[in-house]
Amino acid sequence: xxxxxxxxxxxxxxxxxxxxxxxxxxxxxxxxxxxxxxxxxxxxxxxxxxxxxxxxxxxxxxxxxxxxxxxxxxxxxxxxxxxxxxxxxxxxxxxxxxxxxxxxxxxxxxxxxxxxxxxxxxxxxxxxxxxxxxxxxxxxxxxxxxxxxxxxxxxxxxxxxxxxxxxxxxxxxxxxxxxxxxxxxxxxxxxxxxxxxxxxxxxxxxxxxxxxxxxxxxxxxxxxxxxxxxxxxxxxxxxxxxxxxxxxxxxxxxxxxxxxxxxxxx
Amino acid sequence: xxxxxxxxxxxxxxxxxxxxxxxxxxxxxxxxxxxxxxxxxxxxxxxxxxxxxxxxxxxxxxxxxxxxxxxxxxxxxxxxxxxxxxxxxxxxxxxxxxxxxxxxxxxxxxxxxxxxxxxxxxxxxxxxxxxxxxxxxxxxxxxxxxxxxxxxxxxxxxxxxxxxxxxxxxxxxxxxxxxxxxxxxxxxxxxxxxxxxxxxxxxxxxxxxxxxxxxxxxxxxxxxxxxxxxxxxxxxxxxxxxxxxxxxxxxxxxxxxxxxxxxxxx
Numbered sequence: 149x150x151x152x153x154x155x156x157x158x159x160x161x162x163x164x165x166x167x168x169x170x171x172x173x174x175x176x177x178x179x180x181x182x183x184x185x186x187x188x189x190x191x192x193x194x195x196x197x198x199x200x201x202x203x204x205x206x207x208x209x210x211x212x213x214x215x216x217x218x219x220x221x222x223x224x225x226x227x228x229x230x231x232x233x234x235x236x237x238x239x240x241x242x243x244x245x246x247x248x249x250x251x252x253x254x255x256x257x258x259x260x261x262x263x264x265x266x267x268x269x270x271x272x273x274x275x276x277x278x279x280x281x282x283x284x285x286x287x288x289x290x291x292x293x294x295x296x297x298x299x300x301x302x303x304x305x306x307x308x309x310x311x312x313x314x315x316x317x318x319x320x321x322x323x324x325x326x327x328x329x330x331x332x333x334x335x336x337x338x339x340x341x342x343x344x345x346x347x348x349x350x351x352x353x354x355x356x357x358x359x360x361x362x363x364x365x366x367x368x369x370x371x372x373x374x375x376x377x378x379x380x381x382x383x384x385x386x387x388x389x390x391x392x393x394x395x396x397x398x399x400x401x402x403x404x405x406x407x408x409x410x411x412x413x414x
Numbered sequence: 415x416x417x418x419x420x421x422x423x424x425x426x427x428x429x430x431x432x433x434x435x436x437x438x439x440x441x442x443x444x445x446x447x448x449x450x451x452x453x454x455x456x457x458x459x460x461x462x463x464x465x466x467x468x469x470x471x472x473x474x475x476x477x478x479x480x481x482x483x484x485x486x487x488x489x490x491x492x493x494x495x496x497x498x499x500x501x502x503x504x505x506x507x508x509x510x511x512x513x514x515x516x517x518x519x520x521x522x523x524x525x526x527x528x529x530x531x532x533x534x535x536x537x538x539x540x541x542x543x544x545x546x547x548x549x550x551x552x553x554x555x556x557x558x559x560x561x562x563x564x565x566x567x568x569x570x571x572x573x574x575x576x577x578x579x580x581x582x583x584x585x586x587x588x589x590x591x592x593x594x595x596x597x598x599x600x601x602x603x604x605x606x607x608x609x610x611x612x613x614x615x616x617x618x619x620x621x622x623x624x625x626x627x628x629x630x631x632x633x634x635x636x637x638x639x640x641x642x643x644x645x646x647x648x649x650x651x652x653x654x655x656x657x658x659x660x661x662x663x664x665x666x667x668x669x670x671x672x673x674x675x676x677x678x679x680x
Contacts, residue, residue: 154425154426156425157424157425157426158423158424158425159420159422159423159424159425159428159536159537159540160420160423160454160537160540162425163454163457163533163536163537164454164457166457166459168459183593186593186596186597187593188426188429188430190590190591190593190596190597191429191430191432191590192532193432193434193532193535193547194590195547195549196654196657196658197590197591197596197654199596200595200596200597200598200602201596201597201598202598202599202600202601202602203597203598203599203600204599204600205599206600209600234595234605235654235658237605237610238610238613238614238651238654238655239655239658239659241607241610241611241614241651242651242652242655244655244656244658244659245659246658246659247658247659247660248657248658248659248660249667249668251667251668251669252552252667252668253658255524255552255668256549258521258524258525258528259524259527259528259531259549259571259572261525261528262524262525262527262528262529262532263528263531263532265525265529266458266459266528266529266532266533267429267532269459270425270429270536271425271426271429274425274426281459281461283461283522283525286518286521296598296600296601296602297601297602298602299602299604302602305525306525324456324457324460324463325456325463327449327452327453327456329466329500330452330456330463330465330466330467331452331456331466331467331469332466332467332468332469332562333468333469333470333471334468334469334470334472334475334562335468335562335563336466336468336562336563336564336565336568338565339500339503341507344503344504344507345507347504348504348507385504385507385508386508388462388463388501388504389504389505389508389510390510391462391514392462392501392505392510392512392513392514392519393505393510393511393512393513393514394513394514401515401517401518402515402517402518402521403517403679413669
């Protein structure tokens with residue numbers, strides 16, 4: 149197979165410029181590009197290679213997953229898995245039996261998976277592809293397991309939509325909390341009220357200036373009380389707060405779902 | 415502050431060449447380099463910015479943490495945290511109360527943290543620094559909480575040792591499972607015994623050819639039975655299997671530790 153050639157290859161520019169893309173051109177991703185991205189993904193610094201992944205370019209599958217949040221024009225849809233099934237096959241082949249704390253295995257596996265995801269998103273940018281992460285993958289685990297024949301003790305962590313970005317989509321580099329609010333030398337720093345408000349202001353004014361929420365109309369409704377916040381002031385801190393007001397899970401707890409898919413927490 | 419200038423900036427070369435470094439020169443990391451690396455870390459694609467981090471350059475702290483696996487010549491030691499404490503302050507400031515499933519919050523937070531970690535390791539490489547991850551951070555959470563004054567509901571996920579690599583350290587690019595064993599189109603593939611053995615052979619022969627385990631003398635002892643495997647054949651699959659034979663945790667389960675640090679799973 150011929151070797152794909154990246155379009156952007158400056159590490160710091162790719163890291164700095166990366167933002168989610170949700171609308172993609174009807175242009176398929178060549179095999180060699182996809183292979184190069186996947187290989188870059190698995191170069192991640194692993195604990196135990198507890199990550200495998202499913203991907204699809206099947207239009208019907210992508211369409212069928214739209215109600216679960218997959219963007220319609222996605223060209224390649226990836227579901228990285230925490231894969232203890234595969235790891236146990238390696239162990240058994242060596243004559244060993246798995247006898248580990250599944251919580252700790254998931255803890256390590258989530259890191260393995262996310263390190264792969266980070267490389268995948270950066271490598272995709274390098275090949276001129278855009279991407280967006282779908283955090284809801286575990287919520288639709290039952291459907292994914294069925295669609296992709298995922299065995300017990302392998303579990304989808306996140307979804308990753310890839311494609312050549314539609315230049316018509318308005319995206320900008322999104323703000324982040326200031327470093328003084330996120331990185332502490334020698335001692336954790338509890339922010340003063342002033343510092344807290346300043347950090348929140350960076351996020352809120354940043355997203356408001358980009359018309360992020362009003363363009364997308366994605367205000368999270370309040371479960372109780374009158375919602376007095378309109379899109380003139382609805383911004384990141386309000387949005388991210390509302391995500392954590394309710395349980396965030398409609399099909400039983402994540403632990404129960406993981407149990408159903410073969411993990412043990414006893 | 416002057417802006418630091420990277421040494422290596424080719425995204426794909428940095429991803430491809432990255433390998434753990436454990437021995438560092440006695441050369442401190444300038445403030446502007448550290449700041450650039452931290453900023454690159456926090457450009458990661460976040461769910462909810464549930465990551466903050468503690469770092470130290472204090473020789474005494476680094477020395478005191480050596481028994482917990484920190485490499486002696488580490489110049490900057492970073493502990494990324496899942497930080498629900500900070501998130502709840504933001505929520506409270508907006509007049510909201512956290513009422514979320516902590517398991518799901520940890521699930522999302524671990525991803526946020528690991529995406530930051532991936533960027534940190536790549537950006538560090540870009541500035542000519544080496545790094546190694548320490549998975550045992552949660553096991554020594556009590557000590558870290560005390561040393562760095564970490565509040566309840568913030569928790570160290572992993573350690574990251576940084577420094578200018580000592581050129582005397584022998585490191586090579588480590589093997590990975592073949593893509594055919596890790597990435598499946600449309601349907602999860604259970605390997606045949608032949609495919610399993612082939613994938614394991616890539617890892618085992620790769621590490622043996624690099625003298626990885628014999629150089630480091632890090633064979634994991636078997637808890638029972640006679641250990642008939644010597645360093646001529648002891649390689650990655652045996653090592654990673656032995657890690658998952660026992661509980662891997664000496665101070666109660668990870669869930670109990672997380673409970674102690676303020677997380678709820680009821």
